Amino acid sequence: MKKIALILFAAIAVIACDKNDDNETVVENVNFDINFSQNFNGTSITNANFNNVDYTVANGEMISFSRMRYLITDITFTNQAGVSTVVDEYNFVDVGEEIGATIENISLPVGAYTVSARFGFTEADNTTNAYPDLNNASWNVPEPMGGGYHYMQLEGQYINDIGATVGYAYHTISAAQDVMTPEVTREDTSILFTASNIVISNDNNIINVKMNIAEWFNPWNLNERDNGLMGNYDAQIDMNINGQTAFTIE
């Protein structure tokens, strides 16, 4: 529906432009895709790489992945005149289930854009039970932990300091304090990331949003923080700091 509206709008814009000024060249629209991919310091990670304890984090531990789900919101293209188009309100990526890896056939006029997106929901959008599809994915954060939705669930195993294989559940949410009490509060730890001068044309019709997983663990000591991290405010703040460099748009 939204797409139709957009196309209509674009069409009207083009027609309008035609009528008003015969000399001006018509700006054509181009259809493009946005791909979401993951890597570990440049090595591509898909579900084919799951469950291999093969990746060394900054602190030295070897880790594997068994679940990788994250939420990217407010994907916005701003043209050089400063006009913004939100191409998707939220995109839920589930690497294991191969869900959300691509947003297809977005249509915008050829040109250079500033592209921005956000890891997780802003406070304003992070409303408990507002998104049935995310409820269905069991993506909620329980009310006593602040409510709303997870930003990321990254799970797997690592080899700990005494050589044992142990699970980790690196779950990122809106950082909460006083969890499991009626006084629980939360603060926005979603992460905005931006790239300027992204040119969309017939030759360049794929935009890549890349997440470097290694950044989430740089620095991070899994021996001290491997599980039960949702209610750990300090851990959430450190995740937010690490995540600032996890995403790039190309």
Place this chain on the structure above:
Amino acid sequence: MFKKGILIILIFTFFSSCNDDEQESYIPTPLAFEAPVLFQQLLPNPSFPADNPQTVEGVSLGRKLFFDKNLSADNTLACAGCHAPNQGFSDQRQFSIGIDGIAGFRNSMPLVNLAFNTRNKFNWDGSASSLEEQILEPVINEIEMHNTWPNAVATLQAQSDYPLLFEQAFGTATISKELATKAIAQFIRTIVSGNSKFDKHLRGEASLTPSEANGFAIFLDEDRGDCFHCHGSDSNPIWSDNDFHNNGLDEEFTDRGLGLITGDPAHFGLFKSPSLRNLAYTAPYMHDGRFETLDDVINHYSEGLVFSETIDPLMKSIAQGGVQLTEADKADLKAFLLSLSDPSLANNPNYQNPN
């Protein structure tokens, strides 16, 4: 919708023109799906297969078949024999017994709210990718109904009532395994449970006891139960993620679960998270029915976890067997779990044996 209307009219015209001298032809009546109000608010609408829409006649035929022993080779066992309405559409025996007196190797599964399984993976190991596909299996399974489909179809075709019922439901009196499984799938999709005490609490019609409320807090608390990541919550009232996990039951697997189907060693010992609705009626528990009581289940998560390579990362303090809940917390967790049971399920007139 409009297009479907035209199609139906076209089909109708077609039938009436060929069957001019026969009495009548039948068009099944579409059946609206009524989800409990909480499900409507919280979850996406269930989607039905395009080639098997819910109809009044289809559901009614499906119900008759579900309770009909004629689907088994010796006419002694119906689906309901292992999926009883008063046992949460499950079976109180650890392993159900098939027609030859042989026990299977897994505990029967409750058939409730399956229309909401959008992941569309059925059985403990995910071996079936649609409800229709699942239903083909028990009829020919050697330790269940041990029949053949040609034989089952011939038996139904020879009964006085079935040809007409198939004609009313599907426009043909020629019975096939595809149509029989479609009808049963339609019936199973109508089996909905959404009226537990906890549902009433969420709807503001009942209040939890302090023990139940504390149990729910334990269920959500990462440091104690942390059950919600796999078993749903007040935001996902199916009370399952319909996904596959190893919850730390065994060091070695006699049953590989999901790994049996995918062949991937990373899937060995993973089973579908069961819904926690109606636990009051669905004992015994786990894929092999190893636990007779909810106390056994809670003790397992509290202090009985064992390590294996595929154990889920959410299972904590495995070296100690679990997070060691206090006795008081265990009692509260149990009280909460029981508040998810829906006593209106067993006696719902729509789910009773019509034969």
